[in-house]
Amino acid sequence: xxxxxxxxxxxxxxxxxxxxxxxxxxxxxxxxxxxxxxxxxxxxxxxxxxxxxxxxxxxxxxxxxxxxxxxxxxxxxxxxxxxxxxxxxxxxxxxxxxxxxxxxxxxxxxxxxxxxxxxxxxxxxxxxxxxxxxxxxxxxxxxxxxxxxxxxxxxxxxxxxxxxxxxxxxxxxxxxxxxxxxxxxxxxxxxxxxxxxxxxxxxxxxxxxxxxxxxxxxxxxxxxxxxxxxxxxxxxxxxxxxxxxxxxxxxxxxxxxxxxxxxxxxxxxxxxxxxxxxxxxxxxxxxxxxxxxxxxxxxxxxxxxxxxxxxxxxxxxxxxxxxxxxxxxxxxxxxxxxxxxxxxxxxxxxxxxxxxxxxxxxxxxxxxxxxxxxxxxxxxxx
Numbered sequence: 605x606x607x608x609x610x611x612x613x614x615x616x617x618x619x620x621x622x623x624x625x626x627x628x629x630x631x632x633x634x635x636x637x638x639x640x641x642x643x644x645x646x647x648x649x650x651x652x653x654x655x656x657x658x659x660x661x662x663x664x665x666x667x668x669x670x671x672x673x674x675x676x677x678x679x680x681x682x683x684x685x686x687x688x689x690x691x692x693x694x695x696x697x698x699x700x701x702x703x704x705x706x707x708x709x710x711x712x713x714x715x716x717x718x719x720x721x722x723x724x725x726x727x728x729x730x731x732x733x734x735x736x737x738x739x740x741x742x743x744x745x746x747x748x749x750x751x752x753x754x755x756x757x758x759x760x761x762x763x764x765x766x767x768x769x770x771x772x773x774x775x776x777x778x779x780x781x782x783x784x785x786x787x788x789x790x791x792x793x794x795x796x797x798x799x800x801x802x803x804x805x806x807x808x809x810x811x812x813x814x815x816x817x818x819x820x821x822x823x824x825x826x827x828x829x830x831x832x833x834x835x836x837x838x839x840x841x842x843x844x845x846x847x848x849x850x851x852x853x854x855x856x857x858x859x860x861x862x863x864x865x866x867x868x869x870x871x872x873x874x875x876x877x878x879x880x881x882x883x884x885x886x887x888x889x890x891x892x893x894x895x896x897x898x899x900x901x902x903x904x905x906x907x908x909x910x911x912x913x914x915x916x917x918x919x920x921x922x923x924x925x926x927x928x929x930x931x932x933x934x935x936x937x938x939x940x941x942x943x944x945x946x947x948x949x950x951x952x953x954x955x956x957x958x959x960x961x962x963x964x965x966x967x968x969x970x971x972x973x974x975x976x977x978x979x980x981x982x983x984x985x986x
Contacts, residue, residue, distance in 0.1 A: 608639075609640060610644070611636075612698045612702065614701065614703045614715065615629035615648070615705060616647045617706065624706055628706070628926055631927065631932075637943055644694075644695055645660045646660050646691055647659070649669075654688060654689050654691040654692060656694060659673075659675075700727075701715075702727050707789065708814075711734060711922045712738040713732065726953055726957070728900040728921055729899050730899065730956075733899070734921055736897070740819050741819060747892055747895065747916060752892045753914065754915050755821045757822075758773055760817075761818070762816045769801065770798070770805075773820050779822030781799055782804065783798075783821045783823055784796045784810075784820055788814065797823065824907055828908040829905070831905050832844075833935055834893050834902045835949070835952070837955060843937075844934060845882055845886075846871065846873050846933060847876075871930070873933055881908070892904060901931070902919045904917075905919075
């Protein structure tokens with residue numbers, strides 16, 4: 605390994621959070637200590653093709669992505685099944701993969717499986733933990749088994765959606781307001797707040813664009829939304845809590861608030877709250893982190909109802925690093941600078957890779973195959 609780590613940073617991706625990824629990648633790149641890291645960027649196009657580093661850099665620097673990607677793809681042999689990842693061969697040596705790819709095919713275990721096949725260390729949780737944490741239904745099942753409080757829900761699929769009406773769901777969930785969420789999406793994409801049957805039908809159609817599993821949750825009455833950043837592997841630690849105050853006319857923290865126009869938002873860093881409540885949320889976050897098998901980093905999102913009861917919303921295993929994003933901001937108010945945070949994240953990725961390499965895989969020769977006697981039961985077969 606060279607004195608500097610050779611980092612392959614992947615950004616973009618085949619998901620609705622493509623542009624969020626581009627903003628995050630810029631902030632991370634700018635904060636990286638260039639005395640420690642040689643960074644090569646690779647764009648993953650909107651249809652999931654990795655683009656050569658030269659053209660990726662042009663997109664990274666703000667040139668028109670669609671034009672550059674179209675020209676780059678014209679030179680590719682799309683009949684080769686390895687073409688979608690062939691650009692990685694440009695790097696003679698990759699010491700570490702730094703994925704800045706949110707959502708589908710980036711945060712769901714797909715890239716993590718690629719990195720494992722390539723036998724390279726990488727940032728963030730492994731395959732199974734990423735996949736389970738990205739699927740809101742699986743996440744809730746694990747949280748419930750681990751005793752971590754979260755909101756009640758009904759799982760609606762493309763097979764059973766006709767079994768539930770809006771009125772039946774509001775009665776079952778004891779709420780006049782419902783949230784309809786695609787199971788495998790992030791950043792409030794595929795999420796709708798509904799208050800009547802007509803809105804519910806539209807919301808369900810929207811969510812089914814992104815997943816065949818949809819969660820319907822009851823709404824809390826004007827909940828307070830708080831967040832906590834988790835960092836580490838076997839012995840993770842938690843940041844101080846951050847909170848948000850929505851503009852008066854907004855009723856929930858949607859995609860626009862998160863990534864487009866946060867001018868009316870108030871960010872509480874750190875959030876003011878009772879010590880006992882802060883300790884409860886921190887404990888819930890750390891227990892969820894371990895129950896889900898997470899390593900490296902995760903942002904945990906919570907809602908607090910009017911009675912001061914916290915509910916874990918969801919984990920975000922590759923949280924945003926845009927100017928608005930809370931994961932790095934919460935560590936800054938907890939005493940870890942942006943550049944130091946990136947150093948630690950890379951160190952945790954390297955440490956987890958070394959830990960996994962200590963596991964053994966025995967290969968036992970089968971020898972000669974011997975079969976037992978087969979008895980055909982003709983009467984049973986009839």
